[in-house]
């Protein structure tokens with residue numbers, strides 16, 4: 218057997234390593250939390266999970282998962298339309314709709330699948346889809362699955378979006394797709410501006426709120442709440458794998474007839490297994506918790522403001538914002554990974570992000586704050602960043 222592909226792939230792997238772009242997966246030996254234990258026994262402070270509200274290992278969430286497991290079983294062994302729909306799934310869809318202020322919701326195995334299935338049913342080759350340049354990989358892939366004409370506008374640039382809308386005046390149907398919060402920068406889409414343009418040019422709007430649902434906006438409903446456009450987004454996709462407990466699962470939520478159509482036509486829904494009952498049950502418990510009190514999102518907001526303010530004062534380059542994603546811009550790939558290693562030696566777990574996750578020359582450490590962090594955690598992290606930052610010449614010594 219002549220295995221040329223093995224040789225070629227090995228060469229590419231060597232190149233990835235040589236460029237400082239290789240992604241190692243660290244093994245965690247504990248549940249997810251503000252502090253985690255590594256496989257080598259060290260306990261470190263965790264600043265890189267999407268565990269925004271500290272619900273990943275929350276006792277109420279674990280209890281709800283156990284209860285659903287006992288009452289509804291482990292798995293459905295079916296897609297929804299054959300024999301995979303329990304009352305639990307209908308209840309979760311109803312809760313999500315209430316929480317987001319939409320008509321109806323359809324569940325998917327992941328938000329990646331929701332984005333894979335949300336575009337194609339609505340857009341044929343006479344349609345146009347207009348996408349923010351920094352949209353998440355799953356939005357890009359979902360758009361690739363359509364036959365629609367594709368247009369991109371510069372990140373959060375409404376003047377460019379308007380030009381694309383004018384250029385596509387002849388399309389049968391137009392859809393604007395954007396992240397609510399952009400995961401590498403932690404910046405928020407100008408949804409008020411997008412909605413105004415979509416109104417003016419009669420386009421549909423799709424927003425992926427994976428980094429917002431549960432904590433962005435005054436009561437945590439998402440970017441549509443923060444931007445004052447609740448009820449104006451046609452299709453919201455989001456994940457249960459981040460703030461809402463962090464297991465997995467996702468959904469599309471929005472206008473009644475659009476959701477109904479997705480149940481008939483969306484391929485990742487029709488051809489993939491039902492969300493497991495423990496996840497559905499626990500996500501219901503999370504939404505109940507967040508509907509009763511904003512205490513967790515309020516604590517996350519306070520933690521975020523404190524960390525951003527102290528780090529900026531220390532001289533780190535963090536683009537202004539209010540989101541718990543705080544990117545420390547370093548630009549240099551190797552520096553980003555060296556800094557993450559040095560932070561780990563100080564007991565702080567952060568990750569250097571480099572190409573292809575961010576553009577080349579835009580490497581950074583993406584810090585993510587959580588409501589599970591206490592003030593002493595943040596003070597320890599900031600002190601370590603200052604020590605390491607000075608040693609590596611990132612800030613003045």
Ligand SMILES: *Cc1c(COP(=O)(O)O)cnc(C)c1O
Nearest residue numbers: 327328329353400427456458467
């Ligand atoms: C994390 C993320 C996804 C993927 O969500 P999963 O449920 O883990 O598949 C999709 N879109 C955005 C913007 C994300 O940040």
